[in-house]
Amino acid sequence: MYPEHHKNEKTVIKTVQELLLSEEDKSLITPEKIIETVDSLLSMKLYAKFRENLDYDFVIDELIRRNSIWIGQDSILINNIGHVAWLTTERKKDWRYWERYKEWQEKKLDWVSLNALDKSTDEILGLLEDPTRKDAWDRRGLVVGHVQSGKTGNFTGLICKAADAGYKIIIVLAGMHNNLRSQTQMRLDEGFLGYETHPDPEKIKIIGVGNIDSGALRPNYVTNRTQNGDLSKKLAEVTGITPEHRPWLFVVKKNKTVLKRLHKWILDNAANTIDPKTGLKIVTNLPLLVIDDEADHASVDTGEQIFDELGEAKEDYQPKAINRRIRKLLQLFSRKAYVGYTATPFANIFIHERGETKKEGKDLFPESFILNLASPSNYIGPSRIFGLNDGSGSRKAQLPIIHEIDDHNTNDGLTGWMPIKHDSKHEPYHDSEFGIPLSLVEAIDAFILSCGVRQARKQGAEHSSMLIHVTRFNLVQNHVHKKVDEYIKNVSQRLIRGIDNQAILNRLERLWENDFIPTNKQMNSDLPDLCVESLPSWEKVKELLPEVIEQVIVRKINGTAKDALDYADSASGLKVIAIGGDKLARGLTLEGLCVSYFLRASKMYDTLMQMGRWFGYRTGYLDLCRLYTTSELIEWFEHIADASLELREEFNLMVESGGTPRDYGLKVKSHPVLMVTSPLKMRTAKTLKLSFSGTVSETVSFLKDEKVLKNNFEALTHLINLLDHPQTKPLRLREHTNTHKLSSNNFYWEGISYTHILDFLEQYITHPESIKANSKMLKSFIEKMAEAGQLTSWNIALMGGSIKDHPVQLSDSLILHKAQRTSNGRHEDRYAIRRLLSPTDEALDLSNEEWDAALIRTIEIFKAENPGKPVNVSNPSGINCRYIRGNGVNGNKGRPDQGLLIIYLPEDVENNNFEVQRLHPFVGFACSFPYSKLSEEVEYKVNNIEWESYYGPAS
Structure with a gap:
């Protein structure tokens, strides 16, 4: 980190950091404490020489930065069927691989991040099986991090602990290309092996963690860091398993030829018995750990396995090449653990949890756990760069x-x-x-x-x-x-x-x-x-x-x-x-x-x-x-920044409700042109199944075609004419807050039959590219839920806006003002806005007790995600409004039978000079669905060729 002539700063920072780490109460590490420790160190005779040419301010600033980082809480979905808890403090004594990796990381990491790394790798390893357990076991999990957030550092720590615990064969599946495989090999050379891997043993030199113990720990390596360092045919022929206790590391590409070669090498060199069930050779004496880096890429089977009416898989199905090879590797071992790492887990969630074939065994669904890693406060992710939607359509903190x-x-x-x-x-x-x-x-x-x-x-x-x-x-x-x-x-x-x-x-x-x-x-x-x-x-x-x-x-x-x-x-x-x-x-x-x-x-x-x-x-x-x-x-x-936050909130809700990976249905916020992942990765190739429970779907794209505008306006007036006289001022007055200003241009109806909502959605035409705000899909979902006894009663709010010019006559007695919304770019065919829904409006049908409970949950989640930051939350978030509406509060039964439809007439005052003189206003709606334990879904059919012609190829 420092040039040669700044070694003094490096030495002082490292020494002071170690002194501060010994402080039991880390809250005492204030800027004053840091300055005091630096001054105390430099006053010692041994360190007096470091004062020469020392950039004192730089040292202080760097130490303050390192000790002002905070990290939120990891969250995890667990399925412990067949699992035996085993990882104890006693078991971790004398773990040398981890200890030297930890000491090596202390030079670079702040103590908060180092503690978080220790804790998360303990959590993951503990959810795998004890490698000394003799009977057969199979654990499969997924670790979800953030793009460029240090996932490699995390799985390096996990590998160190796994080696300490007794895992003997460690395979890292490192991307599709030579450069990524080589980069991963070099990182593991530094953090796990402790020496530079090289095809010539005479040219190996100690690096990284090896400098801590002078290379005393020497795991075996097969692959090396050179351009041709993957498992080649020649390398496989000259390398053999030795009976020693050191673990073996393989860092290989996700390439069918390489994986086939690795399979043969293990079969020839490590298989020690015959599986009585299959009659095939297997390995029973060496426990396996597979780390799948970028687990959503190439590992996921993109074919379409057929399932019968009972949900059982057809066993003669043949998976795609790389997926098949990974599964066959796992099949070779009676004791195995598979951990995928990715920042984009969408494709992995779509893996069918019952996918299995006779030759390859189970598919790679993370049935044992999904762990969502919290990011440190100094991580610069989508919400930091692009800001967050502040509810009015503009961005906050971009x-x-x-x-x-x-x-x-x-x-x-x-x-x-x-x-x-x-x-x-x-x-x-x-x-x-x-x-x-x-x-x-x-x-x-x-x-x-x-x-x-x-x-x-x-x-x-x-x-x-x-x-x-x-x-x-x-x-x-x-x-x-x-x-x-x-x-x-x-x-x-x-x-x-x-x-x-x-x-x-x-x-x-x-x-x-x-x-x-x-x-x-x-x-x-x-x-x-x-x-x-x-x-x-x-x-x-x-x-x-x-x-x-x-x-x-x-x-x-x-x-x-x-x-x-x-x-x-x-x-x-x-x-x-x-x-x-x-x-x-x-x-x-x-x-x-x-x-x-x-x-x-x-x-x-x-x-x-x-x-x-x-x-x-x-x-x-x-x-x-x-x-x-x-x-x-x-x-x-910008959409990704908002969606990422919502996805994490959805995940936390599932964790709180005791869900397992099998229960987890990923929900992604609607967007007119943005899709989750390639349909080929969705395991069903042509069909995407969606559930809207606990979500909000809002129209953010509107066709400019006058026939469509007229049609949607008539759908709204038809709905209004079916309803009785409305209440005005639907927003409940929260007497203990000043957050809601009541407007006389709002109208509200309670207890409306779902059939009226179905009629409105049947007539309404949404933008053809919209998926989760698709009126016909929403109609199908509500019908399915109503058949199961939910979403049968609806509250409807018609929300007037701030544009007083040209009010819109909806019925003989109902006139509505348009709502100003910020446009999202200029488009020939459509009027696009950033956000239709005013976030506070999702709470409008909550009782004061429900509103308070939703606000408390919102504040608690904010504190957990942002420890140490001042709480600046005055309204409950939409996701917690939906959660409370569905689950209830203080023992009261929730209202999963009740949906909320909010309607606006959006207008962009600054950019409304459209090519066509509009005779009818834009009509926008938002459906707020309460949280539900039902798993009703609707299907979205898509042709993959058409998909890629518009959305582009997947990564």
């Missing part, structure tokens, strides 16, 4: 690092430097003097400045990266690489020689003045917990530019191991501009990612999340990070 670009193609998106649709023959051309869009020039300049600032901040020995992700075609990437490399060489020559450099310096200084200074100022003000760094002077940065630009290299990422090796082999911090496509889309870590230029897009939730390489930890340089992307991608990632 980072000022996002730059919208539109000069990469023409307005219609069909031509230009990088059109939306292009093939491998496309030759990107731009008429700027640089041959690339000026937005890309600015992004590269921002990266150069970021490297300069990091150098001034004593982070020059750390890696700095820039991502350019604009096409999936290698040939097109070659063109981009050539032009970017030309630009860097041109800038480099001028800055290093100091000749003809004024235009470049002027451009960089303008960017500095107009972007870097205001951004730093705003982030230091808005995010004091994450950003406390000041900028050096422009003169200081300008002075460093020749040194920095000389180190910048431009590299294509094409899947070879060399791409990953450069980071590890760089003596000083690597400064790299990485140009790539699909190889950059999943798993591969770009160390020190500062600037991203991102055009590629899928419309599938999991693929988009994985493409977000800019998520992660940005300690000490968050204010220097930049994301250059399109308005459409910003919109989609």
Whole structure:
């Protein structure tokens, strides 16, 4: 982390950190305590020499940062049938692999994160089986983390503990490509093996944890970190199991040939008996642990297994190649544990829990547990970068690092430097003097400045990266690489020689003045917990530019191991501009990612999340990070930020209600163009089953076609005419709060028959791309629930807005004002808004007792997710309103039979100059469904070819 001449700071920080770790009450570690400990250390004769050239303020700031991090609580769904609890404190005594890994991590991790790592790996290992247990057992789980959040560090810790406990064969399934496999191997070399794996035993050297015990612990390795270090035919032929007690580590690609080779190697070298049931050779004396990194990718069977009327699987079905090979590996062992790791678990949840075949055994459904890892407060995820919906349609706390670009193609998106649709023959051309869009020039300049600032901040020995992700075609990437490399060489020559450099310096200084200074100022003000760094002077940065630009290299990422090796082999911090496509889309870590230029897009939730390489930890340089992307991608990632929060809340509800992985039905918020995952990964290939219980479905996209507008308006007036005289002011007055302002332009009906809701939904036409706000699907769901005795009675609210001009006559006695809503981009065919529902409106039919209970739950969840942060919650969240409505409070029976329909007439006052003069208003509705223990579902049919033609391929 520190250059050679800053070793004093490194030594002082490490020593003080160790002293602070010995403090039993960690709440006593205040800034004052840190300063006192540093001063005390430096006053000791032994450490007096470190005061020379010591940057005292830097030491204090770094220690305060390390000790001001908090982490929320992990949540977990468990099925312990057949499981025997075994992991005790006594059992953990003398665990040497874990202890050296822990000591190694102490140099880098704050104590809160280290304790969380210890706790979560204990939890996971304890849910697996005791490797010394002699009878047959099979445990399968899933760990859900966040993109770029440290999942590799977590499973490295788990592997260390598993080796200590007695697991003998450890297989890590490390992605689809050589670079990711090699990167994972290198991380495990450092954190578990303690030495650099190499095909030549004479060239092995001690690294990482090996330096702690001088390499005394030496697990066996088969694969190595080189480009061809996967399990090759030659390697398999010369490697054999030895009878010693050391564990064996395999780090392999998810490649059918490699997995087949590994299967044969284990069969030939480790199988020790015959399974009496199958007559096949199996391993009974060596317990197996399989870690499946990016478990939603390639591991999931994308075929469609047939199930009979009793739900039993047809055993002669043949799964897809990689899924089949993984399952056959597991079949080889009588004692085995499988743990998948992913940030996007959607495909894994869709695995059929009863999927099983005679040859391959059970499918990879995480039947034993699903653990949701909490992220530390210094993790920069979707909600940090893109903010959260504040309920009014605008974003709250969005980072000022996002730059919208539109000069990469023409307005219609069909031509230009990088059109939306292009093939491998496309030759990107731009008429700027640089041959690339000026937005890309600015992004590269921002990266150069970021490297300069990091150098001034004593982070020059750390890696700095820039991502350019604009096409999936290698040939097109070659063109981009050539032009970017030309630009860097041109800038480099001028800055290093100091000749003809004024235009470049002027451009960089303008960017500095107009972007870097205001951004730093705003982030230091808005995010004091994450950003406390000041900028050096422009003169200081300008002075460093020749040194920095000389180190910048431009590299294509094409899947070879060399791409990953450069980071590890760089003596000083690597400064790299990485140009790539699909190889950059999943798993591969770009160390020190500062600037991203991102055009590629899928419309599938999991693929988009994985493409977000800019998520992660940005300690000490968050204010220097930049994301250059399109308005459409910003919109989609904003949705992801909101949906991610809701998904976690849904998961926590299931945990609280005692659910198991089999009970867990994943629910994803509606979006007009965003899908969960490829239907091929949904295990049923053509059918998506949806349950709406406990969710809210709202229309956020409206067709502009006048016939549709008239139809939907008539659907509303027809509903109104069926109802009796309404109550006004549906929002209950919460006498002990000032959060609800009552309006006379609201109308409310209680106890309405579900048949009226069905009639309204039958007539209403939703946008054809909408899935979870699809009127016909909602109608089918309500019908199914009503047959089971739920959702039979509805409350209806008609909510007037703030637009007093042109009120709408709905009946002889009912006039409604339109509600102002923020548009979400300009579209030819539709009016799109960010949010229809005003969040407080979901609580309008709760009694005061229910409202209070929902608010208490909301506050408790906020505290658990944000320990140490001041509680700024005055209204119950929608998900807790739905939970209380369905479950009741204080022993009172809930109301799972009662739904809530809220209707608005949305309008965008600022941008309502549509091409067609509208004779009828837009009609929007939100269905708020109470929590229910019923598992009624409706089917959504989809053709995969049509799906991919619109949504793009999955990652």
